Structures are given as C-alpha cells and as structure tokens.
Amino acid sequence: MFAEGNPEVLVVGAGPVGLLAALDLAKQGISVEIVDSGVWACKHSYALALYPQTLHLLRELGVLDRVMGSAYAVRTLALYDRDGLHAKVRLGDPGDPLGCLAVVRQDVIEDMFEHALREAGAAVHWRHDISALQPAPNHVTATVDRLERESRGYVVAHNEWVVGRRWDIQVPFVIGADGYNSRVRRTLNIEYPEVAPAQYYGVFEFETDAKLGDEARVVFGDGTSDVLWPLPGGLCRWSFQLTDYHDTVAEEMKDRLLRSGFGYFPTERPKDRTEGSPNKYPAVLDEKHLTDLIAARAPWFQSSIGRIHWRTVVRFERRLAASFGQNRMWLAGDAAHLAGPVAIQSMNIGFFEAHELATAVAGILRGQGTLADLDACGDRWHSEWRRLHGLEAHLEPTPETDPWVAEHAADLPACLPGFGAESARLAAQLGLFSPPVLSKTAVP
Numbered sequence: 001m002f003a004e005g006n007p008e009v010l011v012v013g014a015g016p017v018g019l020l021a022a023l024d025l026a027k028q029g030i031s032v033e034i035v036d037s038g039v040w041a042c043k044h045s046y047a048l049a050l051y052p053q054t055l056h057l058l059r060e061l062g063v064l065d066r067v068m069g070s071a072y073a074v075r076t077l078a079l080y081d082r083d084g085l086h087a088k089v090r091l092g093d094p095g096d097p098l099g100c101l102a103v104v105r106q107d108v109i110e111d112m113f114e115h116a117l118r119e120a121g122a123a124v125h126w127r128h129d130i131s132a133l134q135p136a137p138n139h140v141t142a143t144v145d146r147l148e149r150e151s152r153g154y155v156v157a158h159n160e161w162v163v164g165r166r167w168d169i170q171v172p173f174v175i176g177a178d179g180y181n182s183r184v185r186r187t188l189n190i191e192y193p194e195v196a197p198a199q200y201y202g203v204f205e206f207e208t209d210a211k212l213g214d215e216a217r218v219v220f221g222d223g224t225s226d227v228l229w230p231l232p233g234g235l236c237r238w239s240f241q242l243t244d245y246h247d248t249v250a251e252e253m254k255d256r257l258l259r260s261g262f263g264y265f266p267t268e269r270p271k272d273r274t275e276g277s278p279n280k281y282p283a284v285l286d287e288k289h290l291t292d293l294i295a296a297r298a299p300w301f302q303s304s305i306g307r308i309h310w311r312t313v314v315r316f317e318r319r320l321a322a323s324f325g326q327n328r329m330w331l332a333g334d335a336a337h338l339a340g341p342v343a344i345q346s347m348n349i350g351f352f353e354a355h356e357l358a359t360a361v362a363g364i365l366r367g368q369g370t371l372a373d374l375d376a377c378g379d380r381w382h383s384e385w386r387r388l389h390g391l392e393a394h395l396e397p398t399p400e401t402d403p404w405v406a407e408h409a410a411d412l413p414a415c416l417p418g419f420g421a422e423s424a425r426l427a428a429q430l431g432l433f434s435p436p437v438l439s440k441t442a443v444p
C-alpha cells in the first residue's frame with residue numbers, strides 16, 4: 001500500500017526515465033508514487049553515457065556529484081571508417097567542466113537515482129504492476145497489483161508470480177515511463193509504428209590495452225554505424241551492427257505481440273530484450289567473430305582483446321509514438337520512442353521529456369498552468385524525434401562541407417549526442433546545417 005492516500009502523480013516504470021521523473025516531482029514538493037512490475041533495478045551497463053545537457057539537468061536535481069564520481073569523461077566524438085579518422089566533434093562548451101559525455105553504467109545511474117529518490121522521501125514500489133488504467137476528465141483510476149511469489153491470489157501471465165493484493169487509486173496525473181510495452185500508451189490507443197527497420201547489434205565489453213583517452217569513436221561502414229566506447233578500469237565497449245543477423249520469428253511477430261502487450265524475448269524484465277545467456281552465446285558473439293568484425297570494419301584497432309566481461313545481441317527497433325499522451329496521461333522515454341544505440345538518445349532525451357512533464361504537471365497542480373502546457377510538451381518532443389529519426393529536416397551539407405562528412409550527413413542525426421540547439425551546434429562543427437524543425441514550439 002502507498003504511504004498516505006492517493007499521490008498527486010503516479011509514475012509507471014522505474015527505469016532511468018521514470019526514476020528521474022519521480023525525483024524531479026519529489027524535489028518540486030509534489031507527492032508522487034513510482035511503481036515497477038520488475039523485481040529490482042537493471043543490472044547491466046545498457047545505455048552507458050550521459051550528455052553534457054543531461055549533466056546540467058542532474059546538477060539542477062542535486063545528483064550530479066554522485067554521478068560524476070563514477071564517470072569516465074569523453075570530450076570528443078571521432079568519426080571513422082575502416083581507413084581511419086575523418087572528423088572530430090568537440091562535446092560541450094570549451095571551458096565548461098560539464099562539457100563532456102559522462103560514461104556511467106545504466107545500473108549505476110538507476111541506483112543513484114533510486115537512492116536520491118529515497119532521500120527525497122519517495123521510494124520505488126518494486127513488484128507492483130499497473131494492470132489497468134481508466135482515464136476520466138479530472139483524474140485517472142489506476143489498478144495496482146502487488147506481485148508475490150507465494151501461491152495465493154490467482155496466477156499472473158508469466159512464471160510463478162501471483163497477485164497478492166489488488167487495489168485502485170485515483171490520481172490527477174500519470175506519467176508512463178513504462179518502456180517498450182507501455183500499458184499507458186496502449187490504454188490511450190496510441191499507435192507505435194516503426195519508422196525504420198530494426199537493427200541488430202553485437203555488444204562486447206572487454207579488457208584492452210587500447211589508449212582511447214577521452215574519445216568515443218563512431219565508425220561508418222557499408223550501411224553500418226558501429227561505436228567504440230572507452231570504459232573505466234581498462235575496458236572498452238564495441239557495438240557492431242550485425243547486418244546479416246535476422247530473427248525471423250521476432251520480425252514476423254513483432255507488431256502482433258506489441259499490440260497484445262508482450263515482448264518478443266520474454267524475460268523476467270521487459271528491459272532485458274536480449275538473446276543468449278551467460279554461458280550460451282549465438283555464434284555472432286564468439287571471440288573469433290569479434291576479431292573478424294574488427295579486421296573488416298576497424299583494422300586500425302590493433303589493441304589487445306582481453307577477457308570479455310559482457311557480450312550480448314540486442315535488437316534495436318526504431319519507433320515513434322503517434323502522440324506523447326493526452327489530458328492526464330503522458331509518456332516519456334522508451335514508452336514513446338525507440339532508437340538505435342549509437343548516441344544513447346532514448347534515455348538521455350527521455351530525461352528531458354520527463355523533466356518537462358514534471359515541471360508542467362507541478363505547475364498545473366499549483367494552479368499556475370493548464371493542460372495545454374502538456375500538449376505543448378508532447379508536440380515539441382514529437383517534432384524533435386521526427387528530426388532525430390530523419391523523418392523531417394535532415395542535416396544539410398554546404399559547398400564547403402568535407403565530402404566524406406556530406407556523404408554521411410543522413411546517418412549523423414542518430415549519432416550526435418545532443419538534441420535541439422545543442423545537436424545543431426555539434427553538426428555545425430562538421431560543416432552541416434540544421435534546418436529548423438516544423439513544430440509549433442521547438443525544443444530549445
């Protein structure tokens with residue numbers, strides 16, 4: 001049961017985006033409850049970098065020092081192909097101590113947010129599923145199922161968890177940060193179409209003697225965008241796009257399963273959209289395949305490949321919700337968009353959607369705003385994602401743009417770690433012009 005009575009805001013989903021939304025609301029003095037049907041926070045690095053823009057937001061929320069304590073600073077994004085370096089982008093403003101991409105494991109980010117949230121007087125209700133939502137003009141009724149391992153109640157859809165207790169709450173606002181299969185999105189009947197085919201990536205984190213310094217590298221190949229990240233502790237992460245890899249079952253079933261509310265790689269936690277297990281890997285994750293990929297796409301990487309700490313195949317879909325919500329139920333993060341892995345966009349931009357929603361909702365609850373403020377947020381982020389997905393306002397070369405950069409202009413919006421004016425600033429360093437987006441109000 002929740003602390004006292006009904007909260008002002010219910011956040012569904014305690015992934016990174018939901019945690020930030022709840023923390024932001026709690027810091028603004030709004031009573032908030034946050035639930036997650038998962039058993040605990042994620043345990044892997046997954047999305048592993050925070051934008052300079054995100055670091056400024058975390059400073060506002062008072063959690064910057066904790067995050068920076070375990071971060072590895074990347075100040076340059078270098079653009080390569082198999083022949084070597086072609087261009088460099090300097091991240092953040094020179095002289096700004098936060099002008100870097102902070103490489104931090106996703107589980108560390110989630111841990112820190114959860115800790116800060118507890119200190120702000122709210123706590124995540126793990127093993128609590130929102131099984132139904134009923135919107136009304138002035139509130140939303142949410143059905144909360146507390147999941148237990150004991151055999152009482154009735155059996156829920158997967159494994160041995162049962163509903164131990166069920167109750168309804170009425171809340172003025174719901175923020176759906178409930179990821180890919182979002183129940184909030186499905187309740188609102190919001191379409192979630194693919195905007196481009198899914199991409200498969202082989203992700204390898206291993207010990208190496210590579211001296212990457214403060215540089216991350218995006219490597220363009222023949223229809224591929226790979227990425228090399230320096231990690232703390234003498235490790236690096238290579239994420240290679242697997243063009244020949246295809247899961248026929250997943251591809252055939254995806255839309256049907258998404259509509260019915262199932263992931264296609266059913267696991268304990270929907271976020272674990274992974275294949276393989278710690279001891280059994282598909283052949284594409286063999287060390288031999290890793291060395292073949294490096295030889296074919298990045299032969300300049302002559303450094304050692306030591307113990308592989310983590311390897312996985314991830315299927316990254318590219319989707320954009322038809323809208324970000326309506327009235328009193330709004331979406332943020334993977335619930336509203338899915339993107340490829342190179343620029344860690346879905347999580348970082350999800351933080352800003354959550355922040356804007358939290359600010360608008362707090363304003364409305366204090367009588368200083370109207371529901372139209374939420375419509376404006378949704379419109380802004382929808383337009384920004386259309387741009388990031390390359391659906392409108394592509395980056396345009398000028399006659400002075402380096403021909404190699406011009407050739408890759410269409411791939412760059414998905415690779416630059418920033419949004420709004422910041423992403424235009426990064427593109428300008430490459431001699432690319434960013435036409436204005438077609439929204440009524442652009443993301444600053």
Ligand SMILES: Cc1cc2nc3c(=O)[nH]c(=O)nc-3n(C[C@H](O)[C@H](O)[C@H](O)COP(=O)(O)OP(=O)(O)OC[C@H]3O[C@@H](n4cnc5c(N)ncnc54)[C@H](O)[C@@H]3O)c2cc1C
Nearest residue numbers: 013015016017036037046047130178179333334341344346
């Ligand atoms: C193996 C792997 C590697 C990845 N690598 C990258 C990468 O390199 N780059 C990148 O950009 N991204 C990567 N990602 C994606 C990244 O992890 C997501 O973009 C990020 O987690 C999105 O955060 P979120 O908070 O929006 O959603 P999520 O993290 O998915 O959190 C949603 C939460 O909602 C909960 N939930 C769902 N339904 C309900 C309900 N009805 N009631 C209660 N709770 C509910 C779920 O349990 C979940 O915890 C990776 C993901 C995986 C799995």
